[in-house]
Amino acid sequence: EPEVTQTPSHQVTQMGQEVILRCVPISNHLYFYWYRQILGQKVEFLVSFYNNEISEKSEIFDDQFSVERPDGSNFTLKIRSTKLEDSAMYFCASSEALSLSPLHFGNGTRLTVT
Amino acid sequence: AQSVAQPEDQVNVAEGNPLTVKCTYSVSGNPYLFWYVQYPNRGLQFLLKYITGDNLVKGSYGFEAEFNKSQTSFHLKKPSALVSDSALYFCAVREWNNNNDMRFGAGTRLTVKP
Numbered sequence: 001e002p003e004v005t006q007t008p009s010h011q012v013t014q015m016g017q018e019v020i021l022r023c024v025p026i027s028n029h030l031y032f033y034w035y036r037q038i039l040g041q042k043v044e045f046l047v048s049f050y051n052n053e054i055s056e057k058s059e060i061f062d063d064q065f066s067v068e069r070p071d072g073s074n075f076t077l078k079i080r081s082t083k084l085e086d087s088a089m090y091f092c093a094s095s096e097a098l099s100l101s102p103l104h105f106g107n108g109t110r111l112t113v114t
Numbered sequence: 115a116q117s118v119a120q121p122e123d124q125v126n127v128a129e130g131n132p133l134t135v136k137c138t139y140s141v142s143g144n145p146y147l148f149w150y151v152q153y154p155n156r157g158l159q160f161l162l163k164y165i166t167g168d169n170l171v172k173g174s175y176g177f178e179a180e181f182n183k184s185q186t187s188f189h190l191k192k193p194s195a196l197v198s199d200s201a202l203y204f205c206a207v208r209e210w211n212n213n214n215d216m217r218f219g220a221g222t223r224l225t226v227k228p
Binding site: 004033035040041042043044045048056058091093100102103104105106107108 | 150158
């Protein structure tokens with residue numbers, strides 16, 4: 001069964017540094033998402049992406065965050081200047097076109113900001 | 115905006131007993147409802163969904179969920195719990211015409227004791 005893959009599995013960075021989290025969605029999916037989860041608790045929506053542009057973003061997704069689909073397969077989340085409170089698990093997900101399609105999640109990248 | 119509530123942080127059941135994990139939702143239109151399970155250090159895995167039709171939907175690993183429009187609920191159930199069912203369970207909702215964000219509940223930790 002096709003999977004969403006995320007790299008790296010764990011990223012440690014210093015406060016103020018830029019990080020890029022990478023994702024390879026399922027190949028025939030058209031919608032892409034980033035979510036984050038702090039301390040194994042609530043899963044928070046960050047952003048959705050379709051047709052090479054952001055469809056919707058939450059209040060969490062401020063100017064420090066950006067997403068990109070640089071080629072036909074990768075989907076990246078960039079945090080320009082990390083803060084301590086950015087420490088979380090970041091999950092990438094993808095889905096088929098229809099709103100009734102479930103999201104397929106990767107195993108996440110654990111970001112630790114020190 | 116759509117939202118879900120999972121009123122229980124923790125549910126404990128004995129192996130072999132039936133289990134219920136509760137979820138209520140709020141949407142302005144027709145809801146698409148989903149249940150996901152998360153095992154330690156893994157992404158969320160899709161269990162089942164309600165789109166339309168029969169109010170009782172069956173999913174993976176013997177789980178089922180009952181859609182109740184009057185009570186705006188979508189409780190997850192299993193007739194006989196297994197120790198391996200112990201995990202974090204998330205209810206999620208999406209509006210029927212919204213391909214963008216899927217909103218998740220806060221999660222319920224299910225512990226099945228032998």
